[in-house]
Amino acid sequence: MPLTRRELIQSIAVTGAAMVVPGLGLAQARPLTKPIPSSGEALPLVGLGSWITFNVGNDPVARDSCAQVMGAFFNAGGRMIDSSPMYGSAQDVIGYGLKKTGNSNVFAIDKVWIADGDDGPEQIAESRAKWGIKRFDLLQVHNLLAWEAHLDTLYAMKDAGAIRYVGITTSHGRRHKDLEMIMRKHTLDFVQLTYNVADREVEDRLLPLAQERGIAVIANRPFRQKALIRRFAGKKLPLWADEIEAKSWAQFLLKFIISHPAITCTIPATTRVDHVRENLGAAREPLPDAKMRRHMVAHVHEV
Amino acid sequence: MSEWWTYRPADLLMFSPETYYRLFELYNADVWPAQIIGLGAGFTIFVLMFRGPRWRGHAIAALLAAAWLVVAWAYFLERYTSINLAAPYFAWGFFAQAVLTAVSGVLMGRLAFNDPRSLTAKAGVALFLLALLLQPLIGPLVGRAWFSVELFGLAPDPTVLATLGVLVASDRVRWELLVIPVLWCAITGATLWTMGSPEALLMPSAGLSTLILAAYRSLSGFAAA
16 A cells, blocks of 8 residues: 555654654664555554553543553554453543544554444444544454354445454454354454464464465464563573564564564554553564574473 | 353453552542541441440441442442443442342341350451451552552442451341352452452452351351250
8 A cells, every 4th residue: 555645744754853863763663564465555563452551441640641652652653553342441542542642544443342233333333432533444343252243244334434344353262263264254354363472373274264365364462461571571582582683572572473474463552652662663674584483482482 | 251161360350450459549539538437437337336226236237238339339330330341240239239238237127236245246346347447558558559548338348348247246147148248259359369469368268257157157056946
């Protein structure tokens, strides 16, 4: 997809600033992108999740903090933000952040998560109102709940131009057989599933199938909800991590995920501005090749 | 939720510990000086368990029912629901306990305290004082903000623990009033355990001890009869 006028202006502004401020170039360089198979639209390899981190209720201080994280995310070239009606107040907080940052370039992802298919449209309308946007870019059936009825709704919305892409999600490695069946039988733009250096079951069937069927893949739980970060806390990165310019364990873990050919992007969540910059910093060359990826898996098992 | 048995408590926890305790901080600021009224009601119950008019059991039940009602409305429905999708269900549970306490204790007069020197009465009073005075100190003692203290009559845990104290101290076991408090002990224990809170085992321990004691008293009663 060609650059929009806004992206072009942002890109020129960043380049200009980088020439004036030493060191800024690396921090502000645009993250690597991959095309969405069904459209060719380029999407940054690292997005922003909102499970737990953005569920801060009505706390004004925490809401401002989340808005700062979103501001830093957009400034570093991020676009994709993911949420769900299941995430408590996260949708409201994202809406607050979008209003506060004034960003209109967000790639908005939400989900439909309700047992009765007839209630899907109303829930989607409520979600959209909370975000305060005209339309979602991508809507997904959350955790395969009432997926047949909701997929019908989403296809109809896509046909009417009310959303741009249709997807379906799972997490924690659940219901992979069902997901595989849906991926084979239905036309999907996206699937979202759990993939990280420690949860690699999807490498066997689902990721090759996604490539075969031209389905974009969003990897959730990149850090197993901080568990992987905690596992490596205090341990030094291997020296060979320099070869892929991973400056932290977070970047090491993210580079592993986004370097898989079938993965379109991953969506780490955070409450910290420095972490969101660090996460987007992983979407830079060089990324590990197949040999390095095997090395990374072996090293993680050793640790 | 499909395959619900494969979910761990950590998978279901939808907020961070910071958000959870910050909610109490904001709640306390919002409702000040209701804390004084809550503590006043607590001390009134404490005194009534030892002495007072013949209808003191009715008065204690009325104060407890009011406390459960306040927690259901002001905490669960007005605040906790903003970060926990299950909060409305908890609110209904607390409403139900308020009604049960009002019917059983106020209307039917099934709560009596005629033997304050008995071992169970003393244990119940100790539990009640723990809820009223010591439990609120746990947060600040483990490094949380003073303003996030959880108090009887406003926050669920001390209200439930105080209720267990009253039920243990009463002359007879009232099973109809024990079910919801004990269930809450399990729910809050799981939540706090998942968040890594140091006091996670307090409420489940209190709930289990109360159940064991109640069972012992009931069986002893049957044996004596």
